[in-house]
Each structure stands twice: as structure tokens, then as C-alpha cells.
Amino acid sequence: MLTFVRRRIVSSAVPLVVVILGVFCLARLTGDPAKLYLPLSATPQMREDFLARNGFDKPLIEQLWDYLEGLFTLDFGESLRTGQDAAGMALRAFPATLQLAGATMLLAIVGAVLIGSWAAYKPNSLADRLSGLLSMAAASMPDFWFAIMGVLVFAVTLGWLPTSGVVGGPEVWVLPLLTLLIRPFGVLVQVVRGAMVSALSAPYVKVARSKGASEPRVVFGHALRNAAPPVLTVAGDLTVGLVNGAVVVETIFGWPGIGKLMIDSILQRDFAVLQAAVLITAVTIFALNILVDLCHALLDSRVRQAVTA
Amino acid sequence: MSSPSSSNAPALEVDGLSVELRTRHGEVRAVDGVGFAVRSGETLALLGESGCGKSMTAQAIVGLLDPVASVTGGSVRLAGTDVLALDRAGRRKLAGPKLSIVFQDALTALNPVQTVGAQLAEPFRIHRKMSRKDALAKAAELMERVGIPDPKARLSAYPHQFSGGMRQRLLIAMAVALDPDVLLADEPTTALDVTVQAQIMELLRELRTERDMAVVLITHDLAVVAEHADHVAVMYAGRVVETGPVQDVFADPRHPYTRGLLASVPAKVGRGEELRSIKGGPPELHAIPAGCAFQARCPMVADVCRTDHPGLAETAPGRAAACHFATKEPAHV
Amino acid sequence: MTVSEQKKGGDSMTATLDTAAQPEDARSQAGRTRWWTLLLRDRVATAAAVVLLLVVLATTLGQLLIGDLDTKQNLRATNTPPGFGHGWEFVLGSDALGRSVLARLMVAGGTSLSVAVPAVLISLIVGGAWGMWAGYHRGWRENVSMRVADIILSFPSLLLAVVVLYIFSPSAANIVAVLAIARIPVYLRTARAESAELRGRLFVDAARTFGTRSGAVIVRHIAPVVAPTLLTVATVDFCFVMLAESSLSFLGIGIQPPDVSWGLMVAQGRQYLQTAWWTAVFPGLAIVITTVSATLLASWFRLATDPAQRWRLALPRGRRGRRSAPVLPEVTQ
Numbered sequence: 001m002l003t004f005v006r007r008r009i010v011s012s013a014v015p016l017v018v019v020i021l022g023v024f025c026l027a028r029l030t031g032d033p034a035k036l037y038l039p040l041s042a043t044p045q046m047r048e049d050f051l052a053r054n055g056f057d058k059p060l061i062e063q064l065w066d067y068l069e070g071l072f073t074l075d076f077g078e079s080l081r082t083g084q085d086a087a088g089m090a091l092r093a094f095p096a097t098l099q100l101a102g103a104t105m106l107l108a109i110v111g112a113v114l115i116g117s118w119a120a121y122k123p124n125s126l127a128d129r130l131s132g133l134l135s136m137a138a139a140s141m142p143d144f145w146f147a148i149m150g151v152l153v154f155a156v157t158l159g160w161l162p163t164s165g166v167v168g169g170p171e172v173w174v175l176p177l178l179t180l181l182i183r184p185f186g187v188l189v190q191v192v193r194g195a196m197v198s199a200l201s202a203p204y205v206k207v208a209r210s211k212g213a214s215e216p217r218v219v220f221g222h223a224l225r226n227a228a229p230p231v232l233t234v235a236g237d238l239t240v241g242l243v244n245g246a247v248v249v250e251t252i253f254g255w256p257g258i259g260k261l262m263i264d265s266i267l268q269r270d271f272a273v274l275q276a277a278v279l280i281t282a283v284t285i286f287a288l289n290i291l292v293d294l295c296h297a298l299l300d301s302r303v304r305q306a307v308t309a
Numbered sequence: 310m311s312s313p314s315s316s317n318a319p320a321l322e323v324d325g326l327s328v329e330l331r332t333r334h335g336e337v338r339a340v341d342g343v344g345f346a347v348r349s350g351e352t353l354a355l356l357g358e359s360g361c362g363k364s365m366t367a368q369a370i371v372g373l374l375d376p377v378a379s380v381t382g383g384s385v386r387l388a389g390t391d392v393l394a395l396d397r398a399g400r401r402k403l404a405g406p407k408l409s410i411v412f413q414d415a416l417t418a419l420n421p422v423q424t425v426g427a428q429l430a431e432p433f434r435i436h437r438k439m440s441r442k443d444a445l446a447k448a449a450e451l452m453e454r455v456g457i458p459d460p461k462a463r464l465s466a467y468p469h470q471f472s473g474g475m476r477q478r479l480l481i482a483m484a485v486a487l488d489p490d491v492l493l494a495d496e497p498t499t500a501l502d503v504t505v506q507a508q509i510m511e512l513l514r515e516l517r518t519e520r521d522m523a524v525v526l527i528t529h530d531l532a533v534v535a536e537h538a539d540h541v542a543v544m545y546a547g548r549v550v551e552t553g554p555v556q557d558v559f560a561d562p563r564h565p566y567t568r569g570l571l572a573s574v575p576a577k578v579g580r581g582e583e584l585r586s587i588k589g590g591p592p593e594l595h596a597i598p599a600g601c602a603f604q605a606r607c608p609m610v611a612d613v614c615r616t617d618h619p620g621l622a623e624t625a626p627g628r629a630a631a632c633h634f635a636t637k638e639p640a641h642v
Numbered sequence: 643m644t645v646s647e648q649k650k651g652g653d654s655m656t657a658t659l660d661t662a663a664q665p666e667d668a669r670s671q672a673g674r675t676r677w678w679t680l681l682l683r684d685r686v687a688t689a690a691a692v693v694l695l696l697v698v699l700a701t702t703l704g705q706l707l708i709g710d711l712d713t714k715q716n717l718r719a720t721n722t723p724p725g726f727g728h729g730w731e732f733v734l735g736s737d738a739l740g741r742s743v744l745a746r747l748m749v750a751g752g753t754s755l756s757v758a759v760p761a762v763l764i765s766l767i768v769g770g771a772w773g774m775w776a777g778y779h780r781g782w783r784e785n786v787s788m789r790v791a792d793i794i795l796s797f798p799s800l801l802l803a804v805v806v807l808y809i810f811s812p813s814a815a816n817i818v819a820v821l822a823i824a825r826i827p828v829y830l831r832t833a834r835a836e837s838a839e840l841r842g843r844l845f846v847d848a849a850r851t852f853g854t855r856s857g858a859v860i861v862r863h864i865a866p867v868v869a870p871t872l873l874t875v876a877t878v879d880f881c882f883v884m885l886a887e888s889s890l891s892f893l894g895i896g897i898q899p900p901d902v903s904w905g906l907m908v909a910q911g912r913q914y915l916q917t918a919w920w921t922a923v924f925p926g927l928a929i930v931i932t933t934v935s936a937t938l939l940a941s942w943f944r945l946a947t948d949p950a951q952r953w954r955l956a957l958p959r960g961r962r963g964r965r966s967a968p969v970l971p972e973v974t975q
Contacts, residue, residue, distance in 0.1 A: 007829070026809050112424040123376075136941070140881045140933035144892045145908050145926030152915055152922070203412055207371045210412075211483065212404035215397075225422045238797070242749040244800035248889055253468045262801075263893055265807050278805060289796060301467045302423050 008293045012286055019282040023275055024067050044219070077272035081265075083093025090276040094284075097250070097257030101242045103173070104180045108188055109235055117219055123197055131189060138186025144246050147179040147252045162256040176253045180245045182236040191234045195227035202226065228299050236292035240285050247258060310481070317387070319346035320523035321370075321408075321491045321509035326383035328362070328369050334595035339365050339378065341405050341547040344621075347523040347540070349490065352514075354538035354555065355527045356570075360548040360591055363527045367493045370525075371410045372400050387491060405432045409489035413496040415476035425452075425479055426464030432486040451482040474505035478512065491562060492517070493525045498533070510537050531574050535559060543567050544603035546591050549621060553628030563630035565607050609634055680946055687942035690935040697932050701751035708745040713900075716740030721918040735920040737911070743924055747900060750930060753903040757817055758884040764822035766829055766876045773833025774868060776859050778841055784834065789828035799824040799886060807895050817896055821883050832875050836868045870947035877940035881933040888929055904929050 005294060051057050058066070076086040119128040154175065155163040160173050199205070200223045208222045245260035254260070258277050265273040328340035340362040348355040356364045368374050370385050372392070384391045386405055392400060412418040420428055429448035433439045439447065445464055452460035455478040468476060477497060484492060494513060498506040514537060517524050526538055534541055534555060541558050542568065543551040551564040562568040569587035589606045598604060601614040613633050621631045682688055716736070724735040734743040775786035803820045810816050837860070840846055849859050888905025890896030897903040904925040911922030
């Protein structure tokens with residue numbers, strides 16, 4: 001098991017390294033980093049000061065060294081807007097996103113497993129066709145528009161829920177959660193349904209029934225575990241894609257997470273903060289990929305053998 | 310081969326069983342009025358080519374038909390009670406302790422992501438409400454009984470870590486876990502090589518005697534029938550065409566189809582003689598002709614075969630055949 | 643016989659037809675007419691195709707009809723609610739500057755499509771060719787390509803777009819480039835898998851033994867087989883790209899005013915949610931209608947290009963309907 005983890009960490013680290021180097025290169029690609037880091041109104045004197053202070057006048061290889069050193073000490077420079085430490089800002093924004101994303105994925109997976117299994121239990125039944133149509137619509141829904149419609153109906157017209165913000169009771173969670181949920185949920189229902197249809201038609205399901213296993217035992221004990229790998233893979237990809245949704249949701253509802261931080265720093269041209277936010281997200285995704293691989297290995301002994309062999 | 314019948318009442322009695330399938334040609338009858346009976350300690354072979362409805366008969370008996378198929382008539386009596394009349398919960402109670410089935414493809418019939426220990430322990434957990442530990446101990450006993458070496462250590466192994474023969478043993482172990490009264494074995498040896506086949510059939514025979522089970526053996530292999538069955542029911546195009554004690558039927562077949570099957574076995578043909586096969590193939594289920602289903606391939610076909618469907622009629626005590634000419638001596642075919 | 647076995651049977655039967663080893667003209671005419679009849683038989687898919695066609699027509703030819711209506715301001719008729727009282731151009735109301743929402747929808751749709759379609763086509767062609775090349779040659783070319791695909795896919799597309807569009811200004815061309823790069827791996831993976839599988843097939847071997855160069859084998863023998871799958875993927879991906887573009891525009895880092903796309907219209911209308919809901923509702927609705935239609939068409943396309951499933955579409959549209967009972971192709975047990 002330890003060899004397995006080690007191997008996965010090594011192979012998953014490649015994308016992370018590419019992102020780290022990519023951000024470094026991109027920041028210098030435009031020729032003038034001062035343009036990225038400084039406000040548009042900066043004077044030539046400010047630029048020179050900035051270049052010297054941040055070492056942009058040094059040779060590229062030394063810059064890379066400084067950059068990597070900065071990564072390990074979590075030093076990404078200062079925010080232009082607030083003058084605060086960029087890494088600190090990103091780290092403070094991070095838990096809000098994590099809570100929202102975690103709650104979303106939990107709800108999406110549990111809900112999709114229940115509804116997808118229900119649909120797969122009787123293929124082509126009314127329930128199956130209904131859930132198929134709805135999940136298809138959910139998966140192709142523009143989330144920002146869904147959020148605005150939610151605001152229009154429940155906040156503006158009915159006045160049941162707040163339009164934005166995080167202060168208050170559980171009601172502030174409803175619209176952000178639903179918005180972030182809708183597309184991953186739609187996709188997952190379809191994946192669970194497909195995987196469960198093939199798992200439920202497998203011979204071992206018949207064998208389980210021939211042993212007198214109850215239907216819940218057949219569906220959740222035997223079929224679901226076999227249907228899990230494709231669901232897990234897609235759920236992992238969707239969690240990575242959740243960053244996309246988080247940017248939209250946090251912007252619309254003023255949720256103080258990392259997505260909103262990214263958009264704000266883009267709109268106000270605050271490159272140091274953007275860089276910190278992107279790198280922290282990349283590290284999280286790296287950890288997530290390893291977690292998904294581990295779950296695969298725990299679910300199926302064949303995966304463990306294939307990788308460690 | 311012939312074991313004494315322990316009681317007179319059959320353990321399993323199937324009567325007029327019909328199964329229909331939904332296809333793009335509409336509803337077709339895959340099993341049509343099949344009937345047979347097996348006593349405890351005896352083996353009945355359900356013999357036929359692939360496609361004749363024998364597997365579907367077995368699945369209808371244990372209530373595991375695919376959703377496209379449904380039972381449309383007949384009865385399946387287990388020690389007197391009609392299981393087809395029971396609700397799902399009632400059938401679940403019987404599945405395992407009374408009625409059990411061994412499937413043919415052991416690789417796909419075992420759950421790939423569960424340990425074999427968990428799968429073998431499952432019948433005990435479900436029906437006897439045993440603790441995990443006790444059930445696993447029982448599972449180890451079972452593995453030992455079916456001849457799997459080092460059972461305690463292999464409880465935590467996965468199906469893909471076993472050979473084909475061992476997997477089939479595991480499936481059999483699972484099926485006999487709760488000492489069922491009736492055991493159906495659906496082509497239990499087709500996927501195996503010849504030496505392993507013999508071992509598996511031997512194991513089944515031992516278990517039958519030891520636990521006094523009634524066994525229904527579904528097969529297309531005449532040699533297996535000759536060696537391991539007491540009675541035989543020959544199926545063709547969803548119907549039973551001949552039944553009787555194996556020795557009698559094989560010595561003196563009364564249906565031209567049975568005769569054709571026997572003539573196609575190499576061992577029965579003398580040196581230099583032509584090895585015969587039955588010409589053509591069985592009819593498509595959606596295009597079964599009026600009259601006898603075998604007419605297109607029958608060497609004895611007459612006008613009556615094209616209009617009248619021959620019923621199963623007694624030819625001798627304990628024997629029956631579905632042929633208009635069952636009592637006539639065959640013309641040389 | 644189980645349902646899955648039936649499907650396998652169907653697959654092997656039609657697989658020979660589908661390898662497309664036949665010369666070009668053998669597949670053409672007959673094949674094409676069959677696609678049309680298949681599509682017309684499915685009411686949902688036909689409706690989806692018609693809707694998509696209407697969207698394309700409205701956003702291309704429609705723009706010619708409206709002249710400068712989309713930019714003509716009328717400050718005395720701002721935020722007119724939808725209705726028939728103000729002439730056809732204000733059927734969907736007007737925005738805060740008194741511009742026709744309908745006219746702006748058409749122009750914005752044109753922008754959205756002119757980003758989504760090129761992005762999909764570029765990633766389809768580049769990813770498809772790259773994938774076929776990698777799958778055909780195997781070895782290091784395949785490994786490197788798959789690693790590149792992994793890297794791109796393990797990074798959220800919006801994040802990539804955000805960084806790139808920050809550094810290079812957000813123009814339509816840059817958005818197309820970013821989205822195309824982000825989606826190349828999807829086609830790369832699909833094309834690689836299929837091409838690696840085809841490489842081992844007989845007709846490709848035959849071409850290679852005749853000394854055909856690899857480029858020619860890929861174009862003449864592999865591409866025609868992989869194309870239907872890639873087109874299905876492209877249809878699904880069209881939705882993704884469309885949603886990504888509208889998200890970017892909504893967030894203010896996509897299409898920039900004075901140009902307009904559906905996403906940007908939603909963003910602009912959002913400020914007037916309380917006073918003029920229609921300015922935000924209709925562009926979003928346009929996105930939903932387009933993406934849902936594309937998804938429906940894609941799911942039909944997937945059925946139609948899968949030889950194991952295609953027969954479903956050929957069923958008569960009877961009382962039981964296309965998707966109701968799981969009807970089997972053939973009963974050969």
C-alpha cells in the first residue's frame with residue numbers, strides 16, 4: 001500500500017510541477033512583468049523600483065530560484081490592493097471555498113447514487129426516463145444563469161432567501177449550494193445510472209439473489225461497489241471542475257472564497273494574489289487526485305496489484 | 310449412478326412451465342409447457358442444444374429471469390408448495406436453504422470486488438443471522454469441503470486470484486452452503502478443461518449423496534448425462550420431447566431428435582462408420598412452425614407432423630416421448 | 643441467456659459492417675438516407691436538430707434582417723416588458739438603453755457560436771489527429787501524448803482561461819485558443835483509444851503489408867472509423883465550450899463590450915433584475931435551449947453510431963415506444 005501511495009504521488013506531481021513552472025513562465029512571457037504586477041497608472045520610476053525590488057532584472061535562472069524559494073516559504077509578494085501578504089489572503093479565502101465545495105460534492109454524490117440507482121433499478125421505467133431528462137437538463141445548465149434565476153424567484157420575488165452574503169443562518173447556503181450542485185449532480189446521476197445498469201445485469205447479482213439477498217443488499221452491497229470506479233473517476237474530475245463553478249457562485253453570491261478572490265484580483269489587476277490563489281488551487285487538486293486514486297485502490301484489490309506489480 | 314430414491318414424493322416438481330420473451334418480433338415462447346420431477350438423492354439431466362430453453366427453465370425455477378422474460382404459466386412445486394405463487398419475500402426465504410443454483414461462468418458469477426470469504430459467508434449471514442466471525446468460520450469449512458487448499462488463509466483472497474476450477478468449486482460451495490433440498494446446476498463445467506470437469510462433476514455427485522439433494526443438471530454434454538444422471542429430460546425448441554431413466558432412453562431412444570443426438574456421439578459410432586449429425590439447426594423462436602417443431606430436421610417426417618403438435622405420451626412405464634411415431638420402430642435413418 | 647450476452651451477440655453481428663473497410667462509395671448513398679430516416683423516427687432528436695438549426699439560422703441569416711436594431715437606442719422606451727404592443731422587434735422587450743432584446747439575442751448568439759464552433763472544430767481536428775497518430779504509433783509517442791492530456795485535464799479549464807486571459811487580453815481569438823487547448827485532451831484520449839484498438843484489426847494490417855505509409859493508413863482506414871465517435875464527443879463538448887464561454891463573458895473576462903454574447907447579456911441584465919427581469923432571463927434561456935438540444939442530439943448520435951444499440955432506433959414507433967420495454971434484437975439463446 002505504501003509503494004502504491006508513493007508511486008501515485010510521483011506521477012500526480014508532474015502536473016503540479018508543470019503548473020508551477022507555467023505560472024513562472026507566463027508571468028515573464030509578456031516581456032514586462034511590471035505591467036502585470038503594477039497598476040496601469042504606474043510611472044516609469046515605479047516600474048524600475050519594482051523590477052529591482054523583486055529581482056526581475058536578475059538572470060532568468062536566478063529568478064526561477066527566487067520564485068521556487070518563495071513558493072516554499074509561501075511568499076508570493078504583496079497585494080497591490082490591500083498591501084497584505086498575498087499567500088495569507090489566499091489561505092484565508094480557502095476554507096470558505098472548501099466548505100462550499102465539500103458540502104456540494106457530498107450532496108451530489110449521495111443524491112446521485114440514490115437517484116441513479118433508483119433509475120437503473122428498472123431501466124426504461126418512467127422514473128428512469130424522468131431522471132434521465134432532468135439530469136441531462138441539469139448537466140447542460142449555465143450555472144450563473146441558474147443562480148440569477150434562483151435570486152430572481154426566491155430572493156427578489158418571494159423574499160425567502162438572501163440575495164448574497166455569508167452572514168446569517170443556514171438560508172445563506174441554499175442558493176450557492178444549489179448553484180454549485182446542479183451541473184455535477186446532473187452529470188453524476190447519468191454516470192451512476194449507466195454504471196449501475198451494467199452492474200445490476202452482471203451474473204454475480206443473480207448469484208447474490210440466488211442466495212436470498214434482499215434487494216437493498218443486492219443493490220448497495222453487491223452492485224454499487226462494482227459500479228463505483230467510473231463514478232469515482234468522474235466525481236474526481238467534477239471536483240476539479242468545481243473550481244470553475246466556485247468562481248461563478250462566489251462572484252454572484254459574494255462568498256468570500258478563493259474563486260471570488262481570483263476574479264477580484266483579475267479585475268483589479270492584482271497579479272501577486274492571483275498567482276497565490278492559482279498555486280494553492282493547484283496544490284489542492286494535486287492532493288485530490290491522489291485521494292481519488294487511493295479510493296480506487298481501496299475499492300478494488302485488482303487496482304492495487306496492477307500498480308504495485 | 311442409480312441411487313435409491315429416499316422418498317416417493319418428488320423434492321421438485323415442475324409442471325407446464327412456460328416462459329415468454331419480449332423481442333422485436335413480438336412475444337415469443339422460449340419455454341413451452343415444460344414438466345419434470347426430481348427426488349431427493351437423484352439427478353435429473355435437462356439435455357439439449359444451446360438455445361433450447363434449458364437455462365431459461367432453470368432461471369424460471371429459481372425466479373431469476375431477466376426482465377425481458379416472464380413466466381406465463383405452470384407451477385414449480387418444492388416439497389408440495391408452489392413457489393411461483395409466493396411473493397418475493399417468500400421466495401427469498403427459500404433461496405439458499407431450500408433451492409439453490411450453480412451458474413456456469415464462475416468468473417463473472419463471483420463478485421470481483423468482494424473477498425471470497427465474504428461471499429461464502431453471505432448465505433449464513435442472511436439466513437442464519439450469524440455473526441461475521443462465525444459465518445467466516447463456516448465459510449472456511451465449506452472451502453475445505455469443496456477441496457480448496459489452505460482455506461483459512463484464502464478467505465481474504467479475491468476471485469481473480471483463483472483458477473477456473475477453484476472458482477467453480479467456490480460457486481458450488483456457495484450454492485450448497487445451507488444444505489438445499491434442490492440444487493440446480495446450469496452447465497457447471499462448460500468453461501473448464503476436461504480433467505477439471507471430471508473433478509467438478511465428482512464433487513457434485515459426492516455432495517448430492519452426502520446431503521441427500523435432488524440435483525437438476527443442465528447440460529448439452531451426453532457423456533456427462535450418461536455418467537452422472539439418473540433421469541433425463543431432452544429439450545427441443547422450448548419443449549420436453551423425451552423423458553425417462555437415462556439407461557433406458559440412451560439404450561432405446563423413442564424420439565428421432567434423441568436418436569439423432571446419440572448418433573452424433575463419436576464413442577457410439579464404430580470404426581469406419583460415418584459420424585452423423587442432425588442436419589440444420591433448431592428453428593428461431595419467433596418462427597416455430599405449426600405441428601412438430603422438429604419437422605424440418607426429422608428423417609421420419611410425415612404429413613401429420615406439419616399439422617398436429619405431438620404431445621408428450623407414455624411409451625413405457627416411466628418413459629414418455631413427444632412424437633407421432635414414438636411407438637413405431639424407426640426407419641433406418 | 644442474459645441481456646448483456648444478447649448485446650454482445652448484436653455487436654459482433656454488426657461489427658463487420660461497421661469496420662468501414664469497404665470502399666467509400668459503398669457506404670455513401672444508402673448510408674446517408676438511413677441516417678435521415680433514423681433521425682426522423684426519433685421525435686425528440688428531430689426536435690433537437692430543428693431547434694439547433696433555428697438557432698444557427700437566427701444568429702446568421704437573422705442578423706441580416708435586423709439591420710442596426712441591436713445597437714439602436716431609444717431612451718424613451720427603456721425596459722419595455724415583453725409583449726406584442728410595441729412591434730415585432732420588442733416582442734422580448736427592450737433593455738435599459740431601449741435596445742431590442744430580440745435583436746441583441748441574435749447578435750449575441752452569433753458571437754457565442756463564433757467562439758464555440760471554431761473552438762470545438764480546432765480541438766476536434768487537432769486532438770483527433772494527434773490521438774490517432776499517438777494510438778497508431780504506440781510507444782513513447784503515445785505515452786508522452788497521454789501525459790500531456792493528463793496535465794491539461796487535471797487543471798480546471800476556467801482557471802487556465804483566467805490566467806491566460808489575464809496575461810493576454812481577453813479577445814474572441816484568445817478565448818477560442820484557450821478553450822480549444824483546454825478541450826484537446828478529450829478528443830486526444832478518445833481517438834487514441836480507438837486508433838490503438840483498430841491498429842490490431844485485420845484491414846489495417848493488410849494495408850500495412852502493402853507498404854502503405856502510416857499517414858495514409860491513418861487517413862484512409864482509421865479516420866473514417868473513429869470519426870463518428872469523435873463527432874459524438876464534439877456534440878457533447880459543444881455544450882461545455884458554450885457554457886465556458888458564457889461563464890467567462892459573464893465574469894467579465896470573456897467577450898468585452900461593445901461586443902455582446904449571451905453570457906455577457908445575462909451579466910448586463912443582472913443589474914436590472916428587479917425592474918427588467920427579461921433582460922437576464924431570455925439570454926440564459928437561449929443558452930439552455932441550445933445546450934439541451936445539443937445534448938439530446940448527442941445522446942441520439944451515440945445510440946446511432948453504436949452498432950450494439952442502433953437497432954433500437956430502427957424499431958417501429960409502436961405503442962410500446964422506443965425507450966420503454968428493453969426489447970431484444972434477436973432470440974438466439
